[in-house]
Amino acid sequence: MTAPLLEARGLVKHFPVRRGLFGRVSGQVRAVDEIDFTLAKGETLALVGESGCGKSTTGRLVLRLIEPTAGEVRFEGQAVFDLSDGQVRALRRKMQIVFQDPYASLNPRMTVGEILSEPLALHDLAPAAERPARVERLLREVGLAPDHARRYPHEFSGGQRQRIGIARALAVEPALIVCDEPVSALDVSIQAQVLNLLKALQGRFGLAYVFIAHDLAVVRHVADRVAVMYLGKIVEQAPTKALFAAPRHPYTRALLSAIPVPSPKARRNRVILEGDVPSPIDPPPGCRFHTRCAYAVPRCKTEAPALVERAGHAVACHRADELPAESPVPRAERGPGAERLARLQAAFSQGRE
Amino acid sequence: MSAASETALTAAPAVDSPARRAFKRLIRRKGAVVGGIVVILFVAIALLAPWIAPFDPAATDWSAVRKAPSARHWFGTDEIGRDVLARVIWGARASLMAGVISVAIAMAIGLPIGLLAGYRGGFLDGLLMRMTDAMLACPFLILAIALAAFLGPSLTNAMIAIGISATPIFIRLSRGQVQAVKVEDFVEAARAVGNPHWRIALSHVLPNVVPPLMVQATLTTAAAIIAEASLSFLGLGQQPPAPSWGSMLNVAKNFLGQAPWMAVWPGLAIFLVVLSFNLLGDGLRDALDPRHRD
Numbered sequence: 001m002t003a004p005l006l007e008a009r010g011l012v013k014h015f016p017v018r019r020g021l022f023g024r025v026s027g028q029v030r031a032v033d034e035i036d037f038t039l040a041k042g043e044t045l046a047l048v049g050e051s052g053c054g055k056s057t058t059g060r061l062v063l064r065l066i067e068p069t070a071g072e073v074r075f076e077g078q079a080v081f082d083l084s085d086g087q088v089r090a091l092r093r094k095m096q097i098v099f100q101d102p103y104a105s106l107n108p109r110m111t112v113g114e115i116l117s118e119p120l121a122l123h124d125l126a127p128a129a130e131r132p133a134r135v136e137r138l139l140r141e142v143g144l145a146p147d148h149a150r151r152y153p154h155e156f157s158g159g160q161r162q163r164i165g166i167a168r169a170l171a172v173e174p175a176l177i178v179c180d181e182p183v184s185a186l187d188v189s190i191q192a193q194v195l196n197l198l199k200a201l202q203g204r205f206g207l208a209y210v211f212i213a214h215d216l217a218v219v220r221h222v223a224d225r226v227a228v229m230y231l232g233k234i235v236e237q238a239p240t241k242a243l244f245a246a247p248r249h250p251y252t253r254a255l256l257s258a259i260p261v262p263s264p265k266a267r268r269n270r271v272i273l274e275g276d277v278p279s280p281i282d283p284p285p286g287c288r289f290h291t292r293c294a295y296a297v298p299r300c301k302t303e304a305p306a307l308v309e310r311a312g313h314a315v316a317c318h319r320a321d322e323l324p325a326e327s328p329v330p331r332a333e334r335g336p337g338a339e340r341l342a343r344l345q346a347a348f349s350q351g352r353e
Numbered sequence: 354m355s356a357a358s359e360t361a362l363t364a365a366p367a368v369d370s371p372a373r374r375a376f377k378r379l380i381r382r383k384g385a386v387v388g389g390i391v392v393i394l395f396v397a398i399a400l401l402a403p404w405i406a407p408f409d410p411a412a413t414d415w416s417a418v419r420k421a422p423s424a425r426h427w428f429g430t431d432e433i434g435r436d437v438l439a440r441v442i443w444g445a446r447a448s449l450m451a452g453v454i455s456v457a458i459a460m461a462i463g464l465p466i467g468l469l470a471g472y473r474g475g476f477l478d479g480l481l482m483r484m485t486d487a488m489l490a491c492p493f494l495i496l497a498i499a500l501a502a503f504l505g506p507s508l509t510n511a512m513i514a515i516g517i518s519a520t521p522i523f524i525r526l527s528r529g530q531v532q533a534v535k536v537e538d539f540v541e542a543a544r545a546v547g548n549p550h551w552r553i554a555l556s557h558v559l560p561n562v563v564p565p566l567m568v569q570a571t572l573t574t575a576a577a578i579i580a581e582a583s584l585s586f587l588g589l590g591q592q593p594p595a596p597s598w599g600s601m602l603n604v605a606k607n608f609l610g611q612a613p614w615m616a617v618w619p620g621l622a623i624f625l626v627v628l629s630f631n632l633l634g635d636g637l638r639d640a641l642d643p644r645h646r647d
Contacts, residue, residue: 065545085549092547105538109371109560119546152370168546 003077004038005208006062006176011035011071013057017281027281031057033232034071036307041175042202044209046223046240048216048255052277054232055212059178062210063095064088075176093123096169100181102161106153112139112164113149119171138167142197159190166197170205178210183218192344195222216259220244221344228252231280231288238313248315250293250323287318295319375564378640385636391629395622399445408436410443411594419612429614432604440596441618447597448626451512451581451590452574458516460570463523468562470524471531472554481524488521497580501589508581508597511590515580519573526569530562537561564641571634575627582623598623 014028032054039045047055060066062073064080073080075095083091099105106115116138117131126134136146142163153161162182169177179198183191199222201207213219219226220240227237228249236249247253254271273292278284284291290300299318307316317323379385398405407427414434422429428437470481488496500514534540535558543557584590585599593600598619605616 063545065541089547089549092545097542097545099538099542101538105542107539107543107557107561111370118543118548122547154371155369165542168542172546 005041006039007074008037009072012069014069029280030232035234042206044223046211046219046226049229053229059180059212093172094174095176096174097178098165098169098182101185102158142167176208180212236315242313248320249317251289375640382636384632388629388632399449402442406439406442408439410439410596428618431615444596444598447591448578452578455512455515455577456570456574459519459523463520464527467524467527471528485521485524493518501584506589508591511584515577534558534561568638575630
């Protein structure tokens with residue numbers, strides 16, 4: 001196997017909690033705690049988990065939009081955290097990001113043309129005279145009209161704005177795009193279009209995606225591999241098919257069983273988690289999930305389980321092998337989300353450009 | 354909905370920039386329009402003073418001392434026979450200059466400091482903010498009077514004193530706005546695209562903090578005009594014989610019983626200009642409110 005495009009090792013990010021007049025550090029939010037993953041060229045890795053589990057922080061660490069507490073990220077073999085400010089800016093040519101909220105991620109005082117030519121100018125990708133033509137091409141690539149370049153972001157719908165955000169990320173012709181919940185702020189009908197666009201662009205340009213999401217139906221369709229995060233840790237990582245067919249971590253099982261079933265007759269065994277996610281300021285010792293896990297044993301409270309890989313399917317649970325094989329997770333094809341997935345898939349095959 | 358229909362919208366012929374939309378909202382507000390017209394009128398009067406003033410504002414006439422308004426002297430004459438109308442017209446120069454130039458000084462100092470403090474944050478921010486707090490602890494007018502007295506009486510020094518006194522408001526406001534804007538996604542996006550910090554601050558953050566500063570500038574202009582009048586009234590601003598509304602009031606107070614017109618006209622002028630600037634500022638504030646979506 002060739003060297004991965006992106007490799008994260010022991011990635012840690014703690015945010016200090018400051019209190020009082022002099023900003024004394026009174027605690028650490030362990031947003032991301034020792035996570036590892038790799039991503040090959042043209043591959044899509046989904047980071048899944050509930051709010052506050054550190055998935056967006058991970059995405060920003062990869063791009064070094066925030067500084068890590070510890071760990072290493074290698075992009076094309078380069079250690080991203082060792083680079084100088086100027087070198088990081090140069091690296092932005094190859095790694096980009098698409099934001100969740102298309103209403104907040106575009107500067108309201110710049111025209112679409114200005115927004116899209118900025119990366120071209122910053123990285124010397126096109127002389128000023130050629131930029132309008134490049135902008136026009138970018139707009140066509142994301143399904144917008146060339147004359148949209150003269151308009152301001154407020155004149156567009158959410159879906160169109162997200163297309164502009166994608167065009168901005170594409171402008172530098174990157175190898176990797178971190179998609180931070182790129183469709184969760186959009187209407188369901190628009191989601192399919194944007195996902196379709198992302199897939200088409202991936203095929204055309206060989207892009208790799210770190211796809212941050214909480215919508216499992218979406219993840220199932222776009223991702224090659226899935227990493228499930230809980231309180232700053234990856235608890236399970238596997239190829240998408242394997243994960244949905246046979247989730248091994250109790251948390252993953254609970255997540256999958258939470259996908260709503262669009263049928264009143266459907267029968268299923270829901271795994272209902274008790275309580276709330278513990279605070280990441282003071283995460284529980286041992287396995288972080290033990291406070292809510294139905295299978296927890298005394299060992300789980302003291303000893304943190306390592307992420308152990310077997311046949312490409314990694315799981316961090318002491319009892320992964322003992323859990324009932326007949327999982328409470330619904331059957332793959334007729335189960336939760338199947339109908340919605342079928343709709344999404346239909347939209348994909350229709351909308352293929 | 355298919356991808357085609359979502360993007361089928363064709364571009365409107367005119368580009369509706371944020372500034373243009375704000376202007377459209379502004380001209381729908383009666384108060385702002387009236388305020389704007391009066392301000393423009395006074396600016397025109399100040400600029401055209403040499404041509405429209407009926408007399409030399411410093412020319413004395415011992416045969417017409419403290420004459421009531423008449424066909425010859427519309428606004429009457431003062432205690433040494435100078436035409437009040439001419440002095441009010443020329444006084445508009447001092448007042449508007451004091452208003453505009455002192456606010457320009459305050460902006461020129463306050464905006465860069467606020468931008469730096471807000472964008473950089475940390476220790477520098479704390480230091481600059483404590484200094485600003487110290488300045489804000491002194492009332493605006495008292496500070497202006499103290500500075501003007503320290504610098505010496507002249508219109509230029511009065512403008513400098515007023516400008517410096519108004520600076521902390523602009524530091525505070527721009528810093529707060531910068532703090533609000535810099536956490537927006539589009540600023541992070543600017544970073545992700547590869548902008549250096551100075552470019553993010555100047556071309557992404559700055560344009561988005563300007564609208565509230567414009568509102569503040571308009572309202573502070575009104576306050577600065579009053580401050581100039583106050584300083585001139587105390588003899589710390591415009592020096593005789595050059596006219597200013599404040600110094601006219603200062604002299605007029607001695608003749609309130611015998612020659613009230615000496616006080617009424619400059620007072621009315623101050624009232625009108627300050628009211629108009631305030632109306633315009635309020636209108637701008639509403640028009641530039643980001644919550645408006647139309």
